[in-house]
Amino acid sequence: MSYETIIGLEVHVQLKTASKAFCGCGTEFGLAPNTQVCPVCLGFPGTLPVLNRQFLNYGLRVALALNCQPAAFLKFDRKHYFYPDLPKNYQISQYDQPLAANGWIDIDTPQERKRIRIKRVHMEEDAGKLIHTAAATLVDYNRCGMPLLEIVSEPDIASAQQAYDYLVKLKAIIAYLDVSDCDMEKGSLRCDANISLRPCGQQRLGVKTEVKNMNSFKGVRDALNYEAGRQEDILGAGGAIEQQTRLWNETQQKTILMRSKEEAHDYRYFPEPDLVPFTIAPQTIAAAQATLPELPEAKKERLMNQFGLPAYDADVISSDKHLALFFEETAKGYPVPKTVSNWLMGDIMSYCNEHRLDFAQLPEVLPARNLIDLLQRIDQGTISGKIAKTILPELFGSDKTVDRIIAEKNLCQISDTAELNEVIRTVLRENAGVVTEFKSGKEKSFMFLVGQIMKKTRGKANPQLITTLLRERINSET
């Protein structure tokens, strides 16, 4: 029997406000334990939380960018659970009147463009961090009270790959809004997944499991692939899926039982009496909508229309706001956008990946002006494309200009016919055997000779020119 996979994702995004959701503590990552706490976020009796205005503003921007309908009226609720990561024994969250609902993100599958609906977006506070030692559990409440948005998709995702694509899109949109670092390693973006299988054609949903503890998008994809396989094995053998929460184990590459349905939470939600309700006026929504930046989809369209980039290039470049900005800045000063895109997607992206450079740092370490100069020197024949590739790493983080590097390293392309002919003569003399081979029809030998000339000129010979000169020379000898 063949099965259909059904996945829904719950994504938590930490918003980068200056202070926490309901108190004035800072929001820095990686501070010494419990140095960013106060009576409010420690849940001391008699304290009152007050909503951070920016939390709602950022949340509203995300909701609108995800095509959601913001609520005219919203309130907060207490979600009760008893665990040391939460000193109040409840989390301030939203239950039945969330910030926004009914949005969507479009993803591209190999077959079609597919709409993944977003059920709701709600605001809540983060919990603290637990460290389990052999003797005790230690608690750091620095993260407690950080502003989180929970973005819940409908179960419209049909594969692990689609889940991955959805996350990539979601992250790009939020990054464009500049309201979160979206860094899974630092926990500013977290993802839990619900997954179930059902026989193809069946209407009723199968029993689902919840999978947690993935710390990268790739981890999400691997965990969902594993879990789909696990469920398929059970169903295929005539078994039944148990409703469970399972943890992804990255090292073992498998999901492990965390808790079963019997232990499922019963949160006893009720309205948070410490916070009054909130209203969002239509003009506030309109104003927020009007100030949304150009989002990835629109950027992609424009890169194709305005700069004539192929869909693939536009997709890659628009997937990161900073990459897109750098592209546009460079393309303003250089007339062939496709060349800029090739350099970005090739050498520049590899360099950034290799050196763990964030694209946000690009303008700092590689001013667009330098890339423009580099590309122009190729066009002008000053250097070859190959030499340009060796200059690029020198440009990163350097205050030297392209011309200065070319001069200092003596990288100017040799386009002087007399000089090149001299080198060609030497190479032909030293490789008489290869020349004979070439003349007897071995086309490959020609490339060998070109290679020898390049070697002697340390890569500086003008490649078009030596090809012409070499042929002329060989032909004249026959």
Add this chain to the structure above:
Amino acid sequence: MPISRATVEHIARLSRIALPDAEAALLTGQLDTILRYIEKLDQLDTASIPAMSHVLGLTNVFREDMRRPSLAPEDSLANAPAGDNGQFQVPKII
């Protein structure tokens, strides 16, 4: 009876409160009386009254996104029964 012994035990378990038999029986009776009293409100016709989520008539009470000093490290743990190197220490839970 609006509240059962089973419900009381369930809530005690959710709240991580150990409830001896005698206390469970006592609390079931007490909670039952309280809830019966509250149930009198059901006699009112509230069909035409909009639901409210807060007793104050206020909405939109914000604070600006400004940082304020946090507690000094020695103060944040001052009331904790046990601490370890700036961290709160609780009984082992895993």
